Amino acid sequence: MKCGKIMDKDPLTLKENEFITHARQVLRDNKLRSVPVLDEDEKLVGVLTRRGVLNVTSNKSNVTVQGYVKKTTIVTPETELIELGHKMIQSNQGTLPVVESPRNEKVVGIVNIVDLFNSIEKLDISTNEKSEDIMTKKVETLSSNDRVTKAWTRMTKTGYSGFPILKDNNLVGIVTRLDILKSGFARFKKEDDGSRRVNDSPKVEKIMSTPVFKVKPSTNVTESAKIMREKDIGRLPVVDSDDEKRLIGIIDRYDILESLLGA
Structure with a gap:
């Protein structure tokens, strides 16, 4: 094709x-x-x-x-x-x-x-790899109390387009660039520019996406790809097999493509 x-x-x-x-x-x-x-x-x-x-x-x-x-x-x-x-x-x-x-x-x-x-x-491409084989283990996260401006600044500095949101170390949501653009707060000045308007932006918990679609370490990459397609999402948090609120990694579409295509 x-x-x-x-x-x-x-x-x-x-x-x-x-x-x-x-x-x-x-x-x-x-x-x-x-x-x-x-x-x-x-x-x-x-x-x-x-x-x-x-x-x-x-x-x-x-x-x-x-x-x-x-x-x-x-x-x-x-x-x-x-x-x-x-x-x-x-x-x-x-x-x-x-x-x-x-x-x-x-x-x-x-x-x-x-x-x-x-x-x-x-x-008809498949793989025997599991989520734990391709996931990023050092995950960039934000707190539910962090401001949208902090998420915005982190995205521009790191290049990441989304972050898992934690509350009391539990996974509660995800915030993406699209969430920020839709919220209208992409107009705000950066967190580190000294502007007092920084504190006027809402907390990320107000604009984050919920519920969180997630996978376990043992989930096959092909199944993870299916979840992303069906839910129209670009990343999947990987959670502990015994505690679905504990974040241990994350995978995105690029990780899955590399696995499926052998890149």
Whole structure:
């Protein structure tokens, strides 16, 4: 199967001279991970990502997309899904522009890791690996009492798009970039800039996603992939076999792709 079969053939795009405030609204309203950015000649110059938007601390109307464009890996409609998976893993990009050809970078579509996840099942790929074999054991977490600004700052510094939330060392939720964008608090200044407005932002427990979908160390990677597809989530906390509130690791779509594709 090829990218042309699963790509969005009518993707939203932005021009590099558009205002970042508009771009932020486009990402938030359409729940997008990234958007291709074009120049005045309709040629691809890169992408604007959720992380890039979260790095914007200004609400000034004259700030444009241009300064926040990120270089991107590209694929074509003829790219096989296995190759697509490898490109996503190598570039650590969950959304890739699809161009007409390597020589003609006219954007003809966009494909994301969810599209790949929902289609890779048809390739009949399986693995004997378990969640404990691929999980990250040193998990970045936040407290339920932490402010949204702290989550925002942590995301921009680490590149992680979501964090498990703990209360009294028990797993109670997950907060993601999309949760922050939907809350409207992506406009707040960063936690460490000395602004008194930091304390005006809500606690993460007010915007976190619940209930928490989770797996045990013994859960097969193929089963974890199925849960992610069915629940439309990008990460799964791994909890102790004897205590489902005790977090011991986390896996995401990239971990699962690496396992399934042998990357």
